[in-house]
Amino acid sequence: MNCESNERLLALHAGGDLSAGQASALSAHLRTCEDCRRLAADFAASRELLGTHEPPEFDAAFFDAVRRNVLREIDDAPPPPAFARLTALLFGRRALALAACVVFLFAAGALAPYLREGHRLTGDTPQQVADANGEAQQESDGPSVIDSPAIRDIKVKTTPAVKLTASSSPRRTQIVARATHASRAKRSERVERPPSHVSDRAVAAEIARAAGVAPTLEEAAPASEVAVLAAPAERKMLRIELQTGDPNVRIIWLTPQEPEKLPR
Amino acid sequence: MTENRPTGEAASTDAAAHVDALSALVARARTGDRAAFEQLMVCTQHKVAATAWRLLGNREDARDAAQETFLRAYKYLKSFKTGQDFHGWLYRITVNVCRDMMRARSASPAGSAAREQRGGEFEAATPWSHAEGGDAERAALLAQQRTIVRRALAALPEKERTAVVLRDLEGLATEEVARLMNTRPATVRSQISTARVKLKVFCEQILREKRPGGSGL
Numbered sequence: 001m002n003c004e005s006n007e008r009l010l011a012l013h014a015g016g017d018l019s020a021g022q023a024s025a026l027s028a029h030l031r032t033c034e035d036c037r038r039l040a041a042d043f044a045a046s047r048e049l050l051g052t053h054e055p056p057e058f059d060a061a062f063f064d065a066v067r068r069n070v071l072r073e074i075d076d077a078p079p080p081p082a083f084a085r086l087t088a089l090l091f092g093r094r095a096l097a098l099a100a101c102v103v104f105l106f107a108a109g110a111l112a113p114y115l116r117e118g119h120r121l122t123g124d125t126p127q128q129v130a131d132a133n134g135e136a137q138q139e140s141d142g143p144s145v146i147d148s149p150a151i152r153d154i155k156v157k158t159t160p161a162v163k164l165t166a167s168s169s170p171r172r173t174q175i176v177a178r179a180t181h182a183s184r185a186k187r188s189e190r191v192e193r194p195p196s197h198v199s200d201r202a203v204a205a206e207i208a209r210a211a212g213v214a215p216t217l218e219e220a221a222p223a224s225e226v227a228v229l230a231a232p233a234e235r236k237m238l239r240i241e242l243q244t245g246d247p248n249v250r251i252i253w254l255t256p257q258e259p260e261k262l263p264r
Numbered sequence: 265m266t267e268n269r270p271t272g273e274a275a276s277t278d279a280a281a282h283v284d285a286l287s288a289l290v291a292r293a294r295t296g297d298r299a300a301f302e303q304l305m306v307c308t309q310h311k312v313a314a315t316a317w318r319l320l321g322n323r324e325d326a327r328d329a330a331q332e333t334f335l336r337a338y339k340y341l342k343s344f345k346t347g348q349d350f351h352g353w354l355y356r357i358t359v360n361v362c363r364d365m366m367r368a369r370s371a372s373p374a375g376s377a378a379r380e381q382r383g384g385e386f387e388a389a390t391p392w393s394h395a396e397g398g399d400a401e402r403a404a405l406l407a408q409q410r411t412i413v414r415r416a417l418a419a420l421p422e423k424e425r426t427a428v429v430l431r432d433l434e435g436l437a438t439e440e441v442a443r444l445m446n447t448r449p450a451t452v453r454s455q456i457s458t459a460r461v462k463l464k465v466f467c468e469q470i471l472r473e474k475r476p477g478g479s480g481l
Binding site for chain 2 (some may be wrong): 007008011012014016017038043045046047049050052054055058062063065066067069070071072104128142
């Protein structure tokens with residue numbers, strides 16, 4: 001046994017904190033080692049000294065002061081708000097948590113159909129929405145919204161500032177973002193941008209390949225204005241546009257949609 | 265606290281009666297009965313104050329800790345589960361309050377120094393009930409030893425100090441200390457070992473002083 005490393009063991013041994021095996025091994029060593037025996041005696045003495053650290057006898061005045069101060073602080077503490085008291089009275093914490101869960105589940109259940117089928121937000125079928133959008137766009141300018149086999153365009157609200165249009169033809173696929181009033185800089189911010197490492201033309205080519213047509217880009221539309229809307233040709237896509245109160249912010253949600261769930 | 269201690273079955277009967285009485289007081293205090301809470305304080309104040317004093321080392325801090333302990337107990341009394349050990353629950357609050365105070369004290373060195381000085385003066389003037397024995401010299405020696413132990417404990421880091429006080433002075437098992445300190449028993453053993461080595465170094469100073477004269481421990 002290494003005497004130099006015994007100090008910590010002896011410290012534990014003094015308080016009976018060693019395992020039976022360690023204690024017996026150390027006891028055997030102590031029988032033969034004078035230095036370790038002296039060290040163990042020192043630990044025993046310091047432990048005995050530590051035992052003198054006993055509290056004084058607190059008098060009645062000490063405890064009277066403690067109780068008086070506690071009760072005064074309790075009395076001085078401001079009462080909880082009336083609403084909190086009422087809710088605490090009517091509902092415990094568990095009841096409150098249960099009620100919150102019920103409300104959440106009810107809200108989730110009520111919103112679930114709308115989240116699953118975006119067209120219910122407007123109360124129209126996607127076709128009706130697309131038709132309405134197409135009419136509105138034809139009245140202003142630019143191409144109309146055409147129902148694409150790969151992409152469905154549902155606009156909850158359209159604005160004259162920016163029109164995002166998806167079109168499909170036998171010869172080519174075009175996805176054009178055309179701004180009528182906004183400046184070119186602002187327009188580029190509003191258009192969905194592909195990752196920087198993917199070139200616009202490569203994206204357009206992929207879209208065209210998905211649609212099974214020749215990969216051509218409309219000449220009038222700069223490459224930077226081409227939006228990325230790639231999707232498998234077999235799966236129909238549901239696209240929801242939400243125009244926020246800020247005319248510069250539009251939320252576009254593109255999600256795969258099961259064919260049987262899309263009303264024709 | 266000076267009454268004769270019953271033994272055997274009588275002791276267990278008394279303990280059960282005490283627990284029942286305490287449970288009844290807790291139930292009444294939970295409904296806002298002030299008198300019941302005051303009675304609860306009377307029943308537990310000695311233990312709370314003694315534990316606080318052992319951990320903090322002076323009477324003034326012990327009083328502050330006792331007050332804070334009872335305030336927290338009152339605040340969280342509604343969360344106390346019926347059938348739970350009230351003494352254990354209160355003991356845990358006491359240890360937590362004292363640890364908070366130790367941390368706050370070590371965080372402000374100026375306050376620590378002032379308290380140390382004030383505490384030292386206060387404790388020097390405090391009569392010790394079981395330090396008499398009629399022998400003035402022995403009483404003086406005991407007072408000196410206590411002062412050194414108190415300073416030695418005060419010099420320990422908060423965790424080591426808590427561990428050694430709870431294990432060696434409060435007599436808790438290592439596992440119980442670990443549970444109170446939210447740590448592992450192995451960590452507590454390490455802290456206790458380190459603390460005992462440090463305390464020994466402090467105490468050796470006294471031993472060296474007393475051995476030549478033959479009036480050592």
